[in-house]
Each structure stands twice: as C-alpha cells, then as structure tokens.
Amino acid sequence: MAGCPIGGLPGFGKHGQEENDMQNSKYITVLVPGGLLDLGKVEAISLVAGKYDLTCYLTSAQNLRLLGASDDNLEEIKGALAGLGLIVKEPGRFPKPRICFGMPYCNLGLVDTFALSDRIWSRFGGRTGVKPKLKIALSGCPASCAGSMLVDIGIIATRNGFDMYAGGKGGALPKIGKLIARGLTEEEAVDLVGELVDYHASKTGKKQRMAKLIDEPDFPKRITS
Template sequence: MNSTDTPRGAILQRDGQTWAIVPRTPVGLITPEVLDALNTVVKKYSIPIVKITSGQRIALVGVKAEQVEDIWADLGTLVGQAIELCVHFVQACPGTSVCKFGVQDSLGLGLELEKLYVGMELPAKVKMGVSGCPLCCASSLVRDMGVIGKKNGFTVAFGGHPGNKPRVGDVVAEDLDKDQVVALVRKLLEYYRDNAKKKERCARFVERVGIDAVKAAVL
C-alpha cells in the first residue's frame, strides 16, 4: 500500500484491511463533549474495539478506510498522530491538581508542552512524559523527553525508551521552573531535529552522539 492510500492519522491493523485511529486527548484529559462524541461514533460505525493506550489516549480499532474521515468529522477532535515523524503526545500524571504526592503542576506543564510541540516535525516519533513527583507515574524516564517534578523544581531527562531495547533517559538539567522547562525542551527537540538520522529515536541518538554533546549544545 502506498503512503497516499493511508487514511489520515490511521494505523493499519493485523488483518491488513482495517485501521486504528487515536483522537487527541491532551495529557489524558477528556471532556464530557469528547466522551459523548466517542460514544456516538463507536455506536454509529460499529467500531469493535475501544482501547486505552499507554500514552493516555483512546484508540478506536477496526475502522474501515472509508469511515476514517467521517469519524474525524463526527468526533470534532484534533487528529492524533499515529505513524507520523513528529511529537505524538504528552502524557502526564495528576500532579498537584489532585494527587496527595504531587509537588509540581504536571498537568499544567504537560498541557503547555502539548500545545507548543505536538505535531512538530522531527526525524522520528517523540513521546513525552511529565510527572508531578519523583514517583514518576508518567513514565518520564523511559520517554524520549521526560520531565519530573521535585521539591525544588523540575528535572528534564532526554533519550529514554521503553521498547525492546529499553533505556533510562539521561538527566539534562534539574531545579528548573516551568518556563525554563519549556525553553529547554525546545532546544532539545531542535538539536535532535537538526542532528539525528531519519527514524532514529532519541534513545538511539543519545547512544550515538553521547549525552555530553547534547548538553553542550543546549545548556
């Protein structure tokens, strides 16, 4: 199948005939309106599988190619990146919004990072995790870009990966405020964009160039 035949924001499934789409649900937050829309399209199009993903998104699985655009229109949400080479999503824990262990506002920072960087074109897909305390419930240390809230501010890590060659991300900077995190994430993404090979994930990029080179370029 040519890439031009791929429905927008869709992933071909095992049967080679149906697709999965993943509507945008920034930092895992879902409004009543989105819940209503999801319920409507699942029934209207007889979608057989609805699956919560590891990235705090909801996958609609078993969709026919000719249904995809109509489903996006009915959902009214932004199209979620599926296979594109860009920032796919930011996942975040509740942080100080509700969690008794939270020491930093992970939801607020995660929403800001999502707004600024999701969809940014890069050599490979990038996933971010923002945790509101050192318990790291957003899997920050095994995301391409990780942020962890601590008593004195945020820690930023880069180059984590949870796949078949797992890697714990390297700490780039600590004790940052929100604005400093946003600025550093941009520098890291731009350095990665300008120096990584096509389809080279952040973990493999850091292994190749070394974290010291990354730090020297962004700090």
C-alpha cells in the same frame, strides 16, 4: 457493537468472522492532551464510535485508539472526529506528553501536571514535522509515575525545581534516560523541551529514538552526567 463496549474486538471475532476482522483492522488514534476527556469529547467519540461500529482502546500514551475501521471508511472517520473538534494523531504531530495526575489529586504531587502539560501543548502542540519515535513524559514528583526516565524526554518535578532526563526508552531493549538538567524553573524546562525536539528533528532522518543521540557532543544538556 456500538460505542465503546468491551468485547467484540477486531481480530478476536467468532469463527467465520476472520475475513471481516482483517478488513476492519484499521484504527485511528485520538490525541488526549493531559489524558483528560471532558464530557463533550466523550460524547463526540461515542457518537463516531457508535456510527462506525468502533471499539475504544486506551493506549499507554494516554490516547484513545478507535479500533475496527477499514480502508473504506478510515478517512471519513478522521474527518468526522476532526469535525467534532478532536485531534487525530498524524505523522509529524508533536508528541503529547504522558503525565501523572499530580497536584492537587495526588498527595505527593509537587506541581499541577495538567497545567504544565497544557502549557507544553499550547506552545508546541501545533508543530508539524516532528520526527517519529519521540516520547515525552511528565511526573509530578520523583516517584515518576508517568515513567519519565523511560521516554525520550522526561520531566520530573522535585522540591528544587524540575529535573529532566533524555534518552530513555521502553521496548525490547529498555534504557533508563540520562539526567541532562537539574533544578530548572518551569519556563526553563519548557524551553528545553523545545530545544530537544528541534535537536531530534535536526539529527533524525526518518525516525530515531533520543537514546541514539544522547552521547553526541552537541546534545542540548544543562549538566554533564
């Protein structure tokens, strides 16, 4: 197996392969800002996946997970990916927003979601010390294809500016986020993302979903719903 083929997934091996599958059950997640993979990134990932016999899996957060690593080569693979300019997910990294493809590709799109995602990533992507369990999504219109109401921080473009939701989550006990701001400018929406991430960090020990914090009296919201 080389590159990113379908099949041959770790854990789904033929008889007699179980032990090998267990050894190769480690993975590395490559962050893909905006869900965009240019040709250079595709080639870099293909090179590393081919060399280490890894399989590519697309995550629901629009990242790329390389399956089939082992304790023996995990750090080496991370180094190879970083050396090729790819961003490897590590604890404390800012959570890259999941986005819909918005304007100009979707005829309902009200904003260029790639550009706004870039803006958020440029401003916050270098942050460290971000607490786990924080997810951000950005949708280019109220149809909310990126699932903005089902994440910790959700942004939705409307004809009257950006609405923001917080405290949504999926999982076994899903929750719809609460509307915390309405009709923001892009600048205000980006500022509020920063405020929310800071608030989450200040109130969280190891890890925590925003849903647990949303009813705190000092929660950073622009409207009371």
